[in-house]
Amino acid sequence: MLIRKIEVFLRHTRMPPTKFGRLATSDPRFVLDLRNGRSPRAATERRVEHFMNTYMETPDVF
Numbered sequence: 001m002l003i004r005k006i007e008v009f010l011r012h013t014r015m016p017p018t019k020f021g022r023l024a025t026s027d028p029r030f031v032l033d034l035r036n037g038r039s040p041r042a043a044t045e046r047r048v049e050h051f052m053n054t055y056m057e058t059p060d061v062f
Contacts (some may be wrong), residue, residue: 002045003034009052024051 010031021030025044034040039062040048 001042002048003031005052006031006034006048013027013055023055024048 003062006020010013010017017031018028021028021032024030025048027033030040
């Protein structure tokens with residue numbers, strides 16, 4: 001399920017759920033809504049998966 005992947009991503013990156021929602025879907029309540037049973041459309045799910053994959057592949061630049 002998408003929410004499980006997101007929860008792992010949030011723990012790994014220490015990103016707040018509202019920031020994730022804003023960056024991935026422009027909706028700060030996205031993760032909260034998923035936690036409450038919301039089912040995203042297929043296109044939204046693909047966009048979120050793409051966001052997580054590209055975020056994880058981006059090297060840390062400090």
